[in-house]
Amino acid sequence: MKSIAFGQYYPAESPLHRLDPRVKIILTILYIVCSFMCKNVLSYALLLISAIALVMLGRIPLRIVLKGLKAVLFVLGFTAALNIFWTAGEQLLFEWKFIKIYVEGIYAAVFIMIRITALIIGTSMLMTYTTTPIALTNAIEDLLSPLKKLHVPVHSFAMMMTIALRFIPTLTEETDRIMTAQKARGADFTSGSLVARAKALIPVLIPLFVSAFNRAGDLATAMECRCYNGGEGRTRMTVRKLRFADIIPLFLILLFGAGLVALNILKIGYTM
Amino acid sequence: MAETFIKVENLSYLYDADDGNTRKALKDLSFEINKGEFVAILGHNGSGKSTLAKLLNIILTPTEGKIFVGGKDVTDQNMSDEDILALRKTVGMVFQNPDNQLVATIVEDDVAFGPENLGVSSPDIRKRVDEVLGYVGMTEYAKHEPHRLSGGQKQRVAIAGVMAMMPECIIFDESTAMLDPLGRKDVMEAIERLNRDKGITVIMITHYMDEAARADRVIVLDDGRLILDGTPSEVFEEEERLRECGLAIPQCTELIHKLRAEGISLEGECVSLEDCVALIERSLKKQ
Numbered sequence: 162m163k164s165i166a167f168g169q170y171y172p173a174e175s176p177l178h179r180l181d182p183r184v185k186i187i188l189t190i191l192y193i194v195c196s197f198m199c200k201n202v203l204s205y206a207l208l209l210i211s212a213i214a215l216v217m218l219g220r221i222p223l224r225i226v227l228k229g230l231k232a233v234l235f236v237l238g239f240t241a242a243l244n245i246f247w248t249a250g251e252q253l254l255f256e257w258k259f260i261k262i263y264v265e266g267i268y269a270a271v272f273i274m275i276r277i278t279a280l281i282i283g284t285s286m287l288m289t290y291t292t293t294p295i296a297l298t299n300a301i302e303d304l305l306s307p308l309k310k311l312h313v314p315v316h317s318f319a320m321m322m323t324i325a326l327r328f329i330p331t332l333t334e335e336t337d338r339i340m341t342a343q344k345a346r347g348a349d350f351t352s353g354s355l356v357a358r359a360k361a362l363i364p365v366l367i368p369l370f371v372s373a374f375n376r377a378g379d380l381a382t383a384m385e386c387r388c389y390n391g392g393e394g395r396t397r398m399t400v401r402k403l404r405f406a407d408i409i410p411l412f413l414i415l416l417f418g419a420g421l422v423a424l425n426i427l428k429i430g431y432t433m
Numbered sequence: 434m435a436e437t438f439i440k441v442e443n444l445s446y447l448y449d450a451d452d453g454n455t456r457k458a459l460k461d462l463s464f465e466i467n468k469g470e471f472v473a474i475l476g477h478n479g480s481g482k483s484t485l486a487k488l489l490n491i492i493l494t495p496t497e498g499k500i501f502v503g504g505k506d507v508t509d510q511n512m513s514d515e516d517i518l519a520l521r522k523t524v525g526m527v528f529q530n531p532d533n534q535l536v537a538t539i540v541e542d543d544v545a546f547g548p549e550n551l552g553v554s555s556p557d558i559r560k561r562v563d564e565v566l567g568y569v570g571m572t573e574y575a576k577h578e579p580h581r582l583s584g585g586q587k588q589r590v591a592i593a594g595v596m597a598m599m600p601e602c603i604i605f606d607e608s609t610a611m612l613d614p615l616g617r618k619d620v621m622e623a624i625e626r627l628n629r630d631k632g633i634t635v636i637m638i639t640h641y642m643d644e645a646a647r648a649d650r651v652i653v654l655d656d657g658r659l660i661l662d663g664t665p666s667e668v669f670e671e672e673e674r675l676r677e678c679g680l681a682i683p684q685c686t687e688l689i690h691k692l693r694a695e696g697i698s699l700e701g702e703c704v705s706l707e708d709c710v711a712l713i714e715r716s717l718k719k720q
Contacts, residue, residue, distance in 0.1 A: 327538045330580040379533035386526040387547040398545035398558040
């Protein structure tokens with residue numbers, strides 16, 4: 162229960178780990194945009210290569226990356242199937258009763274699988290695996306800090322996120338404990354209809370909520386005792402300064418995007 | 434002479450009980466704590482000891498009475514927010530449940546939380562964090578996630594987090610109650626060193642007798658009233674009164690008391706196992 166698929170920091174020494182988290186967030190957004198600019202075989206090939214390059218740059222064991230992908234295996238399969246069976250095209254490949262499979266469908270399926278895989282690898286390599294959640298939250302706070310002028314409570318949101326992240330494993334453990342306790346007294350979570358199973362979860366959720374509220378109260382007191390007063394006049398242990406090395410990846414991704422656009426204009430290879 | 438650090442005068446605290454009535458958690462409490470003292474506040478469940486802890490740094494405000502910290506009346510209605518922050522910086526607090534007091538997802542970030550709130554400069558925070566983590570022996574876990582640590586380790590991180598604010602006094606509100614024996618031992622050692630080496634005033638709220646025995650002074654609360662106040666050996670002499678409060682003296686002390694009652698002469702005080710062994714050894718050698 163302790164490993165909640167993708168979204169877990171993996172400590173390692175790598176260029177990606179050292180990269181400024183603010184840059185990583187911007188990179189992630191640009192990478193997502195890039196992945197949607199792919200329109201032909203070559204650009205998807207580039208996208209796939211870039212994803213592999215990211216895994217290598219982040220020095221995350223392949224086993225961990227694949228485990229993260231396992232969580233979306235169903236989505237991958239489902240969208241691929243949809244694309245194979247429902248894409249109509251010109252080159253008919255296979256026909257059986259009402260099922261018609263076109264070459265275009267196969268392409269579409271492969272493309273969407275590459276896109277989803279690249280999206281997941283890209284975002285997790287750039288952010289979750291290589292950045293501590295707290296660095297990520299701090300970076301989001303930094304990037305959104307211009308909004309403070311508009312009285313948007315940026316710090317409070319960042320604090321809420323930090324605390325949520327901090328308590329996910331704690332509450333997961335707690336859920337485990339409550340479920341075990343209920344099982345020991347004969348509760349059954351695995352059989353019966355969907356409704357019956359959902360109902361069986363109520364005796365788990367209620368104690369979980371009660372304890373979560375208690376924890377929240379305790380934590381608020383503890384935070385007050387440590388002089389927390391809403392972020393005013395607060396300093397930080399690690400102040401990030403943008404280094405030259407942090408700017409290079411931004412150029413690279415712009416180059417990558419430009420390359421994709423060029424490929425789209427030149428229409429090299431099979432194009433959707 | 435030791436100077437008074439905390440002075441409590443006629444302190445009472447009323448709270449709303451679940452049945453709608455108000456109850457008194459603390460009744461007319463008065464005592465003083467000196468700078469650098471190691472005081473254990475002992476009491477059974479519901480004796481008001483945790484309420485007292487929360488009053489001492491104005492998490493709760495007293496219904497009646499006054500509290501002075503460092504000569505300053507902290508129960509004054511006109512305390513500004515800055516004054517309250519200054520008080521909480523001076524009087525730190527470590528709670529019972531280690532899980533519910535760690536804020537950050539990485540150990541060193543959590544330790545930095547307090548000084549960050551105080552607006553300490555970044556290089557200084559770094560220095561403090563490294564120092565206090567070393568002090569509680571958690572340096573090698575600096576980059577770990579708190580939920581992967583044991584209870585005792587989490588509690589030592591919590592202590593480091595409070596120490597990083599450089600308080601003059603730390604209140605431990607049953608900070609060992611949820612720990613396994615090994616974790617308790619580590620945390621108790623950290624607390625003792627804090628007091629002995631750093632001169633930090635320690636107020637330890639507990640219901641463990643063997644922990645209270647390690648303090649300089651023990652204050653016993655029962656039903657919101659101060660029952661006994663003295664050195665551990667003085668307090669443990671009052672076996673009967675402690676029993677009335679639902680507290681039992683340490684087994685080793687009880688053994689010595691029983692032996693004395695049998696007419697065996699054992700001179701000296703006995704609050705710990707070591708004392709007990711030494712007393713019996715001496716007595717046997719004399720024969």
